[in-house]
Amino acid sequence: MSAAFALFAERGFDGTTTDDIAQRAGVGRTTFFRTFRTKEDVIFPAHEDLLERIGARLAVATPRTRDVALTEAAGIVLRHYLAEGELARARYRLVSSVPVLRAREVAGIQQYQRLFAASLTDWMAGEPDGELRAGLVAAAVVTAHNYVLRRWLRGETDTPEADFERSMEVALRQFRESPVGGEETAVVVLRTTAGLEDVVTRLRPLLEHRDEATER
Amino acid sequence: MSAAFALFAERGFDGTTTDDIAQRAGVGRTTFFRTFRTKEDVIFPAHEDLLERIGARLAVATPRTRDVALTEAAGIVLRHYLAEGELARARYRLVSSVPVLRAREVAGIQQYQRLFAASLTDWMAGEPDGELRAGLVAAAVVTAHNYVLRRWLRGETDTPEADFERSMEVALRQFRESPVGGEETAVVVLRTTAGLEDVVTRLRPLLEHRDEATER
DNA sequence: TCGCGTTTGGTACTGAGTACCATACTTGCG
DNA sequence: CGCAAGTATGGTACTCAGTACCAAACGCGA
Numbered sequence: 001m002s003a004a005f006a007l008f009a010e011r012g013f014d015g016t017t018t019d020d021i022a023q024r025a026g027v028g029r030t031t032f033f034r035t036f037r038t039k040e041d042v043i044f045p046a047h048e049d050l051l052e053r054i055g056a057r058l059a060v061a062t063p064r065t066r067d068v069a070l071t072e073a074a075g076i077v078l079r080h081y082l083a084e085g086e087l088a089r090a091r092y093r094l095v096s097s098v099p100v101l102r103a104r105e106v107a108g109i110q111q112y113q114r115l116f117a118a119s120l121t122d123w124m125a126g127e128p129d130g131e132l133r134a135g136l137v138a139a140a141v142v143t144a145h146n147y148v149l150r151r152w153l154r155g156e157t158d159t160p161e162a163d164f165e166r167s168m169e170v171a172l173r174q175f176r177e178s179p180v181g182g183e184e185t186a187v188v189v190l191r192t193t194a195g196l197e198d199v200v201t202r203l204r205p206l207l208e209h210r211d212e213a214t215e216r
Numbered sequence: 217m218s219a220a221f222a223l224f225a226e227r228g229f230d231g232t233t234t235d236d237i238a239q240r241a242g243v244g245r246t247t248f249f250r251t252f253r254t255k256e257d258v259i260f261p262a263h264e265d266l267l268e269r270i271g272a273r274l275a276v277a278t279p280r281t282r283d284v285a286l287t288e289a290a291g292i293v294l295r296h297y298l299a300e301g302e303l304a305r306a307r308y309r310l311v312s313s314v315p316v317l318r319a320r321e322v323a324g325i326q327q328y329q330r331l332f333a334a335s336l337t338d339w340m341a342g343e344p345d346g347e348l349r350a351g352l353v354a355a356a357v358v359t360a361h362n363y364v365l366r367r368w369l370r371g372e373t374d375t376p377e378a379d380f381e382r383s384m385e386v387a388l389r390q391f392r393e394s395p396v397g398g399e400e401t402a403v404v405v406l407r408t409t410a411g412l413e414d415v416v417t418r419l420r421p422l423l424e425h426r427d428e429a430t431e432r
Numbered sequence: 433t434c435g436c437g438t439t440t441g442g443t444a445c446t447g448a449g450t451a452c453c454a455t456a457c458t459t460g461c462g
Numbered sequence: 463c464g465c466a467a468g469t470a471t472g473g474t475a476c477t478c479a480g481t482a483c484c485a486a487a488c489g490c491g492a
Contacts, residue, residue: 017477017478017479018478018479018480019478027440027441028440028441028442029441029442030440030441030442031439031440031441033479033480033481034439034440037480038479038480039479039480102323103319103320103322103323104319106319106322106323106326107318107319107322107323110322129383129386131363132359132360132363132383132386132387133386135359135362135363136355136356136359136360136386136387138359139352139355139356139358139359140352140355140356142355143348143351143352143354143355144348144351144352146351147347147348147351167345167348170345170348170349170352171348171352174390174391175390233446233447233448234447234448234449235447243471243472244471244472244473245472245473246471246472246473247470247471247472249448249449249450250470250471253449254448254449255448255449
């Protein structure tokens with residue numbers, strides 16, 4: 001497999017035949033195709049495994065633990081690539097420059113997204129626009145993950161984990177217990193004989209913990 | 217091209233050779249490859265054209281007209297498939313059953329999404345998390361579009377245009393002039409000698425057109 | 433050492449995609 | 463009308479990914 005990456009770097013993806021790779025690796029062409037079903041598979045060997053691990057993480061989640069589950073599941077993928085280090089960056093350069101590999105990668109990402117969407121659809125069944133909104137959340141998760149991963153691959157950040165937490169927060173914020181009716185702003189007007197000081201004093205704690213505040 | 221679709225329906229995608237298609241169409245194999253660069257290209261002939269039309273629509277938009285532009289640009293794609301009618305459904309069945317075609321389609325969708333993201337990144341440059349949020353909006357647009365298109369392709373709706381408007385509204389609502397600090401609720405309290413009737417009368421129009429109301 | 437299952441490598445084949453060439457087929461012009 | 467130059471077409475031959483099949487090598491317990 002390192003033989004393949006080396007050759008791709010030397011002669012490019014199209015300029016390298018499966019014969020070349022097998023020969024450099026010291027095995028027969030047949031063995032190569034038994035190990036990696038296609039030439040492209042050499043480049044994405046962990047994909048199946050990652051899909052499984054994401055599925056497993058999502059399977060033990062509930063609607064209540066949704067956001068943590070999504071973040072952790074996507075985090076599995078992110079951390080996998082971080083652990084690969086320079087190899088992940090080499091793959092990124094390769095994939096960026098070869099359209100067919102890009103297509104392959106996007107297809108893989110789509111599989112992640114479908115996995116997220118499937119769980120979300122379960123969790124949100126019954127909600128208005130449940131299926132659509134499930135798809136939107138899944139897309140947001142994948143987008144946030146890719147955004148951070150890409151930045152790290154390009155060397156634009158060296159705090160990817162922290163960036164990831166922040167990005168997931170940005171991505172998921174708007175979907176959190178979103179108001180069903182679509183009213184995001186409530187204006188309440190009342191007349192009272194209480195002094196302005198009194199009113200402000202009682203409002204401040206509500207404003208500072210707005211999650212609870214909206215309930216009252 | 218209809219020759220190809222017919223053969224794919226008869227013998228499946230893998231069971232049909234380019235020779236078969238060329239022969240059925242009454243041309244040489246060489247001509248086939250000159251017309252469609254690959255065997256897969258027969259199935260997505262309008263893709264380049266759609267990309268261009270989307271790009272053109274987005275190019276004449278501004279940050280202020282963002283949401284209309286996004287909706288109309290995505291609408292171009294939707295309406296293109298609607299106009300195809302049964303052909304689009306045949307393609308959907310084919311693509312759904314052949315993994316390599318699915319991958320190809322997903323790659324195409326990704327190109328749309330990148331186009332949306334590019335314009336959005338321009339429009340949102342300078343905003344906090346602009347690039348990430350641009351990506352999120354692009355993903356939401358594509359997701360909403362695909363959701364409706366897929367439902368129509370499966371025959372689950374016969375009012376796709378109306379569904380589309382609604383879905384885009386759902387998808388874009390949460391991104392609309394979202395408050396930077398994360399506060400979504402504003403509570404304003406003031407003392408006035410004006411009667412309750414008066415206050416309500418002046419508030420109602422603001423509440424009913426909340427886009428403008430939030431400005432004041 | 434033998435027997436048996438598994439892993440490996442080699443050969444031959446199919447089919448997509450490319451390169452090249454020869455032949456029709458258009459089109460403009462004298 | 464006829465001819466020349468460009469263009470579309472079809473055919474042949476090639477490369478290479480991926481598959482099918484077979485035969486030799488290898489591991490391993492009895």
